[in-house]
Amino acid sequence: METVTVDQVLGRISQQLHLSKETETEVLAEIRTHLEDALEDAANRGEDEQVALLTAAEEFGIEEASAELQKIHASWDGLSAIIATALPVLFGVILRWIVFAPDGSILNWPKLLIRPEFYVLAIAALFIPLHYFRRWRFALVCWGIFWLITVIFVIFPSINDW
Amino acid sequence: MAPRDQMRKGSTDFLILSLLKDRPMYGYEIIQQLERRSGGYFEMKEGLLYPALHRMQHNGWLTSDWRSVDGRRRKYYAITKVGGEILGEQAAEWKTFLEQLYALMGADGYGDSNSRPGAGAYQPAASPE
Numbered sequence: 001m002e003t004v005t006v007d008q009v010l011g012r013i014s015q016q017l018h019l020s021k022e023t024e025t026e027v028l029a030e031i032r033t034h035l036e037d038a039l040e041d042a043a044n045r046g047e048d049e050q051v052a053l054l055t056a057a058e059e060f061g062i063e064e065a066s067a068e069l070q071k072i073h074a075s076w077d078g079l080s081a082i083i084a085t086a087l088p089v090l091f092g093v094i095l096r097w098i099v100f101a102p103d104g105s106i107l108n109w110p111k112l113l114i115r116p117e118f119y120v121l122a123i124a125a126l127f128i129p130l131h132y133f134r135r136w137r138f139a140l141v142c143w144g145i146f147w148l149i150t151v152i153f154v155i156f157p158s159i160n161d162w
Numbered sequence: 163m164a165p166r167d168q169m170r171k172g173s174t175d176f177l178i179l180s181l182l183k184d185r186p187m188y189g190y191e192i193i194q195q196l197e198r199r200s201g202g203y204f205e206m207k208e209g210l211l212y213p214a215l216h217r218m219q220h221n222g223w224l225t226s227d228w229r230s231v232d233g234r235r236r237k238y239y240a241i242t243k244v245g246g247e248i249l250g251e252q253a254a255e256w257k258t259f260l261e262q263l264y265a266l267m268g269a270d271g272y273g274d275s276n277s278r279p280g281a282g283a284y285q286p287a288a289s290p291e
Contacts, residue, residue, distance in 0.1 A: 027212075027216075029237075030189065031212065033235065034190045034208060038190065059209065060207070060209045061207065061210075064209055065210075065212060068209075068213035069212065072220060
């Protein structure tokens with residue numbers, strides 16, 4: 001009889017998925033728990049674990065289910081990537097027009113740091129992604145990019161001529 | 163695909179939402195509860211369940227969180243307010259669907275239109291001889 005392990009089943013599923021590492025890890029962790037639960041139940045019933053695992057793998061329908069999971073998460077990951085890129089740029093542009101405007105001249109750092117608009121933008125740049133993304137790392141990356149854009153505006157004032 | 167399987171597939175979202183309205187559950191538990199509560203009639207395949215759960219979560223009908231129970235980390239799904247509204251809409255749809263189906267079956271002689279199907283004997287239409 002063909003012998004198979006949980007890792008081999010997960011490996012076959014993993015081959016069908018082409019998602020972000022974080023998403024793929026989470027999907028596989030969930031399926032691993034499911035397979036382990038199925039094996040535990042089979043063992044408690046006195047059934048052969050190999051048969052139980054093969055049955056579970058067959059019922060999972062690896063190719064079809066993986067394709068479906070890929071379809072669901074790929075569109076979501078793509079949308080998240082677009083928004084993750086767009087959000088800090090959007091905040092950067094707002095920063096450019098609200099904080100540095102209206103006269104077009106840049107403020108120096110001390111003046112910039114006492115303007116309430118700046119802090120409203122900084123908080124929005126952190127909390128809007130935190131509210132939107134399920135993973136806080138995405139929000140911190142957005143915030144980091146926002147600050148990078150902010151610093152670039154200050155260090156290179158000629159950007160204001162754009 | 164057999165008609166019974168088609169009906170099961172078409173009711174996947176409704177079945178999942180119906181179970182989760184009581185309390186959060188993880189995937190394996192959903193399958194077990196579904197079988198137990200339906201006396202084994204509903205057997206949801208893993209390959210159907212997990213894509214459905216993930217799709218429903220992306221739609222905002224469910225939320226999920228990882229919990230450690232008995233030394234094993236499990237992903238629990240819970241119904242959201244939007245999911246509750248969807249469940250209400252789908253319940254109304256299914257009710258209408260079943261009422262119309264019962265009525266049709268009764269009219270065609272598959273049973274008494276005033277009772278649930280299966281209660282009466284099947285009466286084949288008279289042959290036009």
